[in-house]
Amino acid sequence: MPSEDRGKSAQFVPIQFVFRNKLTKDDRLQMAFDALVLSQLLGRNVSLGKIIHGDDHATLKVRTGARTTESARTLVTSKGLAAEVRKRLEKVAALLSNSEPPDLVLNRHCAECEFQARCRKIAVEKDDISLLASMSAMERQVLRSKGIFTVTQLSYTFRPRRRPKRMRDKREKYHHSLKALAIREKKIHIVGSPELKIEGTPVYLDVEGLPDRDFYYLIGVRIGHGDSAIQHSLWADTVEDEGKIWRE
Ligand code: SF4
Known part of the structure; x- marks a missing residue:
């Protein structure tokens, strides 16, 4: 961003693009890391980063190293963020300086x-x-x-x-x-003794959606009737259809 006042230098703002609608802490940490790298390369403060994300290309402003908490909803602070990035970098540095490979631990990543x-x-x-x-x-x-x-x-x-x-x-x-x-x-163990007592009409309901968009696109219903069953699949192609399938 070019400087608005004479005597003030231009500001560098790292920008990331994330396809998801919902951002996680990892996205913010990644942004804080980028800002730190940029700031060290340039030798000047990089206190603001932007994450453009989701279907509507919403912008989240991230205070990458600010000391004060801002109240604006879209402004995420970061004293903690910068400190956490530094803490993790120390761990990475310790791992890299060790001649032994780290313990192998499978994890969610x-x-x-x-x-x-x-x-x-x-x-x-x-x-x-x-x-x-x-x-x-x-x-x-x-x-x-x-x-x-x-x-x-x-x-x-x-x-x-x-x-x-x-x-x-x-x-x-x-x-x-x-x-x-x-x-x-190579055996299946069952904890306790399963008892299935279904009184009345058994109904099996399955709802599928996209958590990132808070959008439910399919409701499956299976209604037991004696030895047979009736099944319904209700699809929503658009957000407008969503209310319709719930009412149906
Ligand atoms: S994240 Fe999993 S697959 Fe990747 S290096 Fe670590 S243990 Fe291996």
């Missing part, structure tokens, strides 16, 4: 990573515990501190326990060790 096939192959060969996707980093750390590094090791730790009477109606907690056991034995 793997799906969009170029090394996915390679890492997964290694994890399978090592029977790595991070193959259990639902396990949190903290849970993994606790297991590692106990010397449990593989799915097979974990599978031997499952002990079925009789539940106290007062807990009978409560939902059984999720056991990673039971999942590991199921994988080792």
Whole structure:
């Protein structure tokens, strides 16, 4: 942006384009990182960044290193943002300065990573515990501190326990060790005894949508009738149709 006042220098504003309607914290961190790189290259402050996103090309202004909180709805602050970027950069620098590769931990980013096939192959060969996707980093750390590094090791730790009477109606907690056991034995384990008592007319409802657009485009309804069933599929091609399919 050219300077408006004499004596003030022009401002550099990094701009990113994101196709999604809903932005995440990662988008803001990415913007703060870009601003930091640009500012170090130019040797001057880059305090503002813009993210143009979504179907309507909305603009989100990101204060990449500002110290004060602005009240405008579209202005996202960033004392925390800049600090977090720096914190993460320190971690990256520590990883890069280490001659050993970091521990392999499969995670939710793997799906969009170029090394996915390679890492997964290694994890399978090592029977790595991070193959259990639902396990949190903290849970993994606790297991590692106990010397449990593989799915097979974990599978031997499952002990079925009789539940106290007062807990009978409560939902059984999720056991990673039971999942590991199921994988080792190639068996399906069912927690508790499933009871299906359906009184009246069973209706199965399935709604599908695009969370990024808050738009529901399909409602499927299956209505049981004796041994047979009737099925309806209600489609919305446009946002205007959406209310119509819900009413139908
Ligand atoms: S595929 Fe490998 S490098 Fe990529 S995010 Fe997953 S673990 Fe990390």
